[in-house]
Amino acid sequence: MSTVEQRTCTQCGAPAEGNLVSCKFCGAELPRVAPPQQPQQQQTAYAYQQPAQPQYAPQANPSGKSKTTAGLLGILLGGVGAHKFYLGRPGMGILYLIFVWTYIPTILGLIEGIIYLTASDEDFYRKYVVK
Ligand SMILES: [Zn+2]
Numbered sequence: 001m002s003t004v005e006q007r008t009c010t011q012c013g014a015p016a017e018g019n020l021v022s023c024k025f026c027g028a029e030l031p032r033v034a035p036p037q038q039p040q041q042q043q044t045a046y047a048y049q050q051p052a053q054p055q056y057a058p059q060a061n062p063s064g065k066s067k068t069t070a071g072l073l074g075i076l077l078g079g080v081g082a083h084k085f086y087l088g089r090p091g092m093g094i095l096y097l098i099f100v101w102t103y104i105p106t107i108l109g110l111i112e113g114i115i116y117l118t119a120s121d122e123d124f125y126r127k128y129v130v131k
Contacts, residue, residue: 007031063131067124071117078109083116088130 007016011028022029065087074083081096096105116124 063125063129065125065129067116067119067121070124070128071113071115074109074113074116076113078113079103079106081105081109083109083112087128 007030008014009016009023009026009028009030011023012026014023014025016023016030020030021032070083070086073086077083079096079100081093084090084093084096096109099105116128119127
């Protein structure tokens with residue numbers, strides 16, 4: 001935006017150059033040239049905006065529960081609910097143990113083990129680890 005845009009006197013119509021405050025021909029007061037608009041300093045807003053902290057730090061997992069261990073337990077010993085006991089769900093673990101003869105817990109454990117292993121660390125700790 002240019003500050004030397006051409007203005008004309010409102011009284012006599014003469015061109016008024018530069019930043020004259022009054023017409024050099026008739027002496028009428030000229031409208032002031034508005035200073036260029038300063039863009040609002042929005043950077044400060046970003047500067048104070050910290051990225052949202054995750055609820056846990058995967059590298060400092062407070063539960064001490066490993067996604068890999070839980071997954072392997074589910075796949076190898078899922079029929080007896082080993083992964084459920086490991087993840088702090090003994091009730092579910094006992095249920096698996098009771099129904100182990102149906103092979104359903106074995107299949108469920110296998111599926112859950114794969115889910116644990118393929119889940120992101122975030123999903124695993126949020127959904128499956130009992131705090
Ligand atoms: Zn004038």
